[in-house]
Every structure is written in structure tokens, then in C-alpha cells.
Amino acid sequence: MLARMINIKNQGLGEKYLGAPIIFLRSKTQTHLSLLKSIDNRINSWSNRFLSQAGRTSLVKAIDQAIPLYQMAAFLIPKNLCRKIDSHLCKYWWGESLDPNDKKIHLLAWDNICKPVSEGGLGIRKSEINNIAMLARNAWRLLENPESLWGKTLKAKYFKNSDFLHANCPNSASWAWKCLHFVKEKIKPFISWIVGDGKFIDPWCDRWIPDCNNEHPQPQTPHDTNIKVADFIDQTSRSWDRGNLQIHFDQSSIEKIVRIPLSSVSSSDRRAWDLTRDGRFISKSIYLTLRGVGNNQEDKLWKGIWKSKMPHRVQLFTWKCAKNALPVRDLLSQRININTNLCPRCQAEPKTITHALLTCTQIATLWSNSRMHCCTDPFVDKPISDWLRSWLAVDPYRSNVDKIEHFPLVASLMWSIWMSRNILVFNNKIETDIAIQNRAHRMLPKPKFQKQGNNTTSQSQLTNHARLPPPAGWVKVNCDGAWDPVTKCGG
Numbered sequence: 001m002l003a004r005m006i007n008i009k010n011q012g013l014g015e016k017y018l019g020a021p022i023i024f025l026r027s028k029t030q031t032h033l034s035l036l037k038s039i040d041n042r043i044n045s046w047s048n049r050f051l052s053q054a055g056r057t058s059l060v061k062a063i064d065q066a067i068p069l070y071q072m073a074a075f076l077i078p079k080n081l082c083r084k085i086d087s088h089l090c091k092y093w094w095g096e097s098l099d100p101n102d103k104k105i106h107l108l109a110w111d112n113i114c115k116p117v118s119e120g121g122l123g124i125r126k127s128e129i130n131n132i133a134m135l136a137r138n139a140w141r142l143l144e145n146p147e148s149l150w151g152k153t154l155k156a157k158y159f160k161n162s163d164f165l166h167a168n169c170p171n172s173a174s175w176a177w178k179c180l181h182f183v184k185e186k187i188k189p190f191i192s193w194i195v196g197d198g199k200f201i202d203p204w205c206d207r208w209i210p211d212c213n214n215e216h217p218q219p220q221t222p223h224d225t226n227i228k229v230a231d232f233i234d235q236t237s238r239s240w241d242r243g244n245l246q247i248h249f250d251q252s253s254i255e256k257i258v259r260i261p262l263s264s265v266s267s268s269d270r271r272a273w274d275l276t277r278d279g280r281f282i283s284k285s286i287y288l289t290l291r292g293v294g295n296n297q298e299d300k301l302w303k304g305i306w307k308s309k310m311p312h313r314v315q316l317f318t319w320k321c322a323k324n325a326l327p328v329r330d331l332l333s334q335r336i337n338i339n340t341n342l343c344p345r346c347q348a349e350p351k352t353i354t355h356a357l358l359t360c361t362q363i364a365t366l367w368s369n370s371r372m373h374c375c376t377d378p379f380v381d382k383p384i385s386d387w388l389r390s391w392l393a394v395d396p397y398r399s400n401v402d403k404i405e406h407f408p409l410v411a412s413l414m415w416s417i418w419m420s421r422n423i424l425v426f427n428n429k430i431e432t433d434i435a436i437q438n439r440a441h442r443m444l445p446k447p448k449f450q451k452q453g454n455n456t457t458s459q460s461q462l463t464n465h466a467r468l469p470p471p472a473g474w475v476k477v478n479c480d481g482a483w484d485p486v487t488k489c490g491g
């Protein structure tokens, strides 16, 4: 009514600034629903629907980082919306549409896929923790730049007489401040002080003594809030004042304090981020900490797979093998009713991943005739990850170091055998061993051109040299030839 009286037109409620909503609805989920819609639009687009799983992995990672950037960096997104985002990304990764009736078998849990790469996941971030990590970056900026315009504005409103880290959150505070306050409390345990002149550091409440974990030193005398760390520094010689320290601290704390280096020139105290070595904030560190690192043991198998020089789709396939996530009959029969779990090639054994890729009769012959001339019999009862570990020379196969150089070919051959299995199952066509091996060889990176001897000459240099005119009196004939060391073909 007021708007009509003073002749103001109704404004739309969908106004946004940098992708973040300006006007908040009563329901936070409704306010941020556009986030889910923009993710759905991206994964439903014509070009992205038909990507391979390797392509979908890259897209999901890009969506994680880019689309929610502004909204997630400014506000806490409701948990149910975060779960929906994760669920839609999960469906997309497994090749499903967003139609609830479109259901495929998920051979790996989304939690497992979202683990860091070093722990055997794909390093995709889960929305809820990613949201906190993104907000934490803004909280850190506020700590580092209290003199910025937004820092001054927030200080004037919420922490006039203290600093951001010690600010409170009144009930009447804006939603943006409540979000920032929530995240600040989450990251507080990971923020400490680097002592400069010591004027801002409260010796008993702030974290400034290394190796103290999260414990604060107990004052030996009654707590005096006016005392700062500066009072324990001899500003002339820039060294610790042991006499004064002994009045206020116990011996163990004093030993730790005097080990804190003081610069010869007095400078302001600085905040340090404890989760990185150099004290600088990176959102990955808080993401991993809040997520909780699994067993804390980095498995070299994963590093070996992702560092190998082979196409991403072969890497992803090898990773799925190691995670026991290939849709072989033996695994499918544990989840759904299928007529048989026997191998479609030999019709004799249950089709496990190891059988399909290594020990089935025709496949075992293929491996022994391959360039590696290997026998797959010792792996007949072992998981396929053991086979991969043996080629990568990681535990318990450390002695096989000389095999590592063959790993890209081994992985490509496994991938090619799987392709031939698909052609057999879906097109009813049997491929020859040569066809399978050739397809594997084509997946390997082409060897770089190298000149023999000490002089290495690049292809472009040779091409330029070929274009030079011959010396006077000479006739020059330029010709070309190529040789593939893998197929041994030339032309």
C-alpha cells in the first residue's frame, strides 16, 4: 500500500548481484534455489549430457569450483540444498538424467568418489564442506585486511571495541554476518599470531606460543587484561625479557616462548594460518581438515595411476578397476538378478574383474604374447589392485621397480580388453588379439622426436633447416619419412 501511495513500482524478488541474491525470502532454500537450477542447467545441456565419464568428472569438478562461487562464498547454503546439489552431481557422474525414474547401479558411494585423490577418490568437493571452505576464505580476508572498506563497515556495526575474531553475533545481526560469524568460530582453532611488536596479542587468551596445541598458558599472577605480549619483549634489544616472563609464566611455557624468533626490526603482529607451512590461507587446507582425512596414509597406488602418461579415460578406467567398480557379472549379480554370473568369453568361470581382464583363457594368452610376455596365473585369486601394484612397484611389490615403465601399456591393454568385452557382449563380435593390442598401443602417447647423440634438435628446427636454400652449385631434395617404434611400421 505504501509503495502504491508513493508511486513506487513493485520490484522483482529475483534480483542478484554477482550471482548472489540481494533480497532474501523467508525460506533460505527458496532463496538459494537458483544455485541448484544453474547446476542442473549446466549438466542438462545438450553438449554435456553426452560426455564420457572422464569428461563428466572434469565438468563436475569445474561446476564445484565455479558455479556456486559467489553464493557459497557469501552465505551458508541450507544443508538440504547442499545434499540435493551433491545428489544431482552424483547422478550426472554415473550417467543418469535427473529424471527420478532413471536409475543406474552406483558401484561406488559418492562419499568414496569425493575422497581426496591421495586417498583413492577423485578429489570432488562435497557441497556442504566446500561452502564452509569458501566462506572461510572471506573470513580470513577480513582478518588480514581489517582496514578494507567492508572491514571498517563491519567493525563499526559488530565489533567496535574488539576485533573480528572476538566479535559476537547478536540476534538482530544480518544473515551475512551470522554466516561469517559461524565460519569464524569454525576456523578459530586454526588461527594463531606471529609475534611482531606484541602490542595486539593477549598472552593468555590468544594463540601465539607454538607447540602449545590449543592450550593457553596459565598466569602465575592474577590475570591482568592490560598486559600484552609486548610487555615481555625488550624493545631496545628485541629479545625476550626473561625476568618479566618468570613473574607471569611457568617454566615450561617460558622455554617455549623464548624459542619464538623476534625480528630485529619491530613490525606489527600478524595472523598465521596453522594449516599451511607458510601460514598463508588456502581453502583446500580447511576443506580437508573439516572433511576429516581418512586413514592419513597416502596410498602410492593412486598417485601411480594418475601420474602415468596415458589418456584421462584410461586413467579413470584403471582407477575404477582398482576401486572394484567395473560392472562385471560377478559384482552385478550381488546387486540385481541376472541370469548368470559366468564369463561371456569362456562360459566357465564367474566373471570377476581379475578374470575378465587377466585370467580368462584367451586373455591370459594375450598377456603372454604381449610385449611384456607376462604370466597372469599368480593373480588368479587376487584383487586386480594387486596386479596394478605389482606393475607400479608399490607395496607389497616394491622389488618390481623395473616394471614401472610398462605401466601405461599394461593399463591401456586392460582398457582395450574391456572395450573388446563390450563389443562381444553388446555387438556379439569377437575381436582378434592383434586388434586388441593395436587399440591399446594407440592410447599411448607418441614418443617425442629425438636426435641421436648429444644434440637434441626439435622438429621445428629441422623443418626450418629443410627450408633453407642449398649452397650455390648444389641441388637439394627434401623428403620425409616416419617410423612408429610401437607398431614397427614406417612410411
Ligand SMILES: [Zn+2]
Binding pocket: 343, 344, 345, 346, 347, 348, 349, 355, 359, 360, 361
Ligand atoms: Zn572367461
